Amino acid sequence: MSKLDEFREIVRKGVPASELTWLGLGGPIEYFALPRSEEELVALLKARAQDGVEARALGDGAGVLVSDVGAPGMAIRLSEKAFCNIDVKSPRVVVGAGAKLSRLATTTASAGLGGLECMAGIPGTVGAAVASNVTTPDAALEQYVESARVVDYSGEVRELSKDEIVFGRRSSNLSSSIVVSVAFKLEPDSPEELARRLQKIWIVRQKFHPELDKGGFARMFRDPRGQRAADLIEEIGLVGAGIGGACVCEADPSLVVAGPNCSSDDVKRLLALVEKQAKERVQIELERELEIW
Numbered sequence: 001m002s003k004l005d006e007f008r009e010i011v012r013k014g015v016p017a018s019e020l021t022w023l024g025l026g027g028p029i030e031y032f033a034l035p036r037s038e039e040e041l042v043a044l045l046k047a048r049a050q051d052g053v054e055a056r057a058l059g060d061g062a063g064v065l066v067s068d069v070g071a072p073g074m075a076i077r078l079s080e081k082a083f084c085n086i087d088v089k090s091p092r093v094v095v096g097a098g099a100k101l102s103r104l105a106t107t108t109a110s111a112g113l114g115g116l117e118c119m120a121g122i123p124g125t126v127g128a129a130v131a132s133n134v135t136t137p138d139a140a141l142e143q144y145v146e147s148a149r150v151v152d153y154s155g156e157v158r159e160l161s162k163d164e165i166v167f168g169r170r171s172s173n174l175s176s177s178i179v180v181s182v183a184f185k186l187e188p189d190s191p192e193e194l195a196r197r198l199q200k201i202w203i204v205r206q207k208f209h210p211e212l213d214k215g216g217f218a219r220m221f222r223d224p225r226g227q228r229a230a231d232l233i234e235e236i237g238l239v240g241a242g243i244g245g246a247c248v249c250e251a252d253p254s255l256v257v258a259g260p261n262c263s264s265d266d267v268k269r270l271l272a273l274v275e276k277q278a279k280e281r282v283q284i285e286l287e288r289e290l291e292i293w
């Protein structure tokens, strides 16, 4: 008998990635798990290790493209209630990894805590955002992280202080574990002023991403140093370029849009085309933001 049989209530087999990712593409994920508590997460990780099943964290699926043939192993999503709390004790905030980054931005702003309002409207969960050090022109998450609670893939729980977390440009050492919660220290500010800033940020994002809630798109590349990926793609003339059902978004060329009948393979080929043209025309090696499973 498999160890994973004990987790039937929270593990489903062969769930289409199209239901789990923003692009709405991709074949079945072998196992999809929704643990209900940290204890259950730890037990699940130990059981899957005994069964020799690979595991990885899946947040909202805004930054992941699953291949048309699907992905082996287990995707673990922390979207159950126990992982989505936002606990404000000014100037500190402790947030579950499954909470949406955008909800954190609005909650902290209305509590009169500044710093994260620039993250409003960015898709995804707090766990993925901190692990990848989400960055805007105004701030990077690393500026406000005080500590993180993680469970490593062998099931060991650790509380990491700021000194133990190594942040890089859109990366961190947290990616080798599953982040379960994060403590932030923010800056007290006037709620009215924060509401004004928040509104401004929303207006700008809505202009570029009017379909933000509908899915069907994802960011393709990280911004090269000193430049926006969107500007570079415009410079090499690929705005609106398409392969199969995938095309470069006209409103924001940093995004790939998955149209009707799009396949994961179409997206992969479009990424390769943009990379090739960037290298040939402006000698820039683009770094992928979209992770392929």
Ligand SMILES: Cc1cc2nc3c(=O)[nH]c(=O)nc-3n(C[C@H](O)[C@H](O)[C@H](O)COP(=O)(O)OP(=O)(O)OC[C@H]3O[C@@H](n4cnc5c(N)ncnc54)[C@H](O)[C@@H]3O)c2cc1C
Residues within 6 Å of the ligand: 056, 057, 058, 059, 060, 061, 062, 063, 064, 078, 097, 122, 123, 124, 125, 126, 127, 128, 129, 131, 132, 133, 134, 135, 136, 174, 175, 177, 178, 179, 180, 209, 217, 218, 219, 255, 291
């Ligand atoms: C319209 C749009 C605008 C965007 N704007 C910005 C922006 O301004 N700045 C910016 O930096 N990014 C931006 N992004 C990128 C995007 O928001 C990130 O990719 C996002 O953080 C993904 O979160 P997710 O929860 O969907 O993670 P997923 O896509 O599910 O996962 C992404 C990665 O995080 C890992 N992960 C997920 N959960 C955890 C966890 N709990 N612990 C450890 N690792 C985990 C996964 O294993 C995977 O490697 C934008 C994307 C879009 C589509």
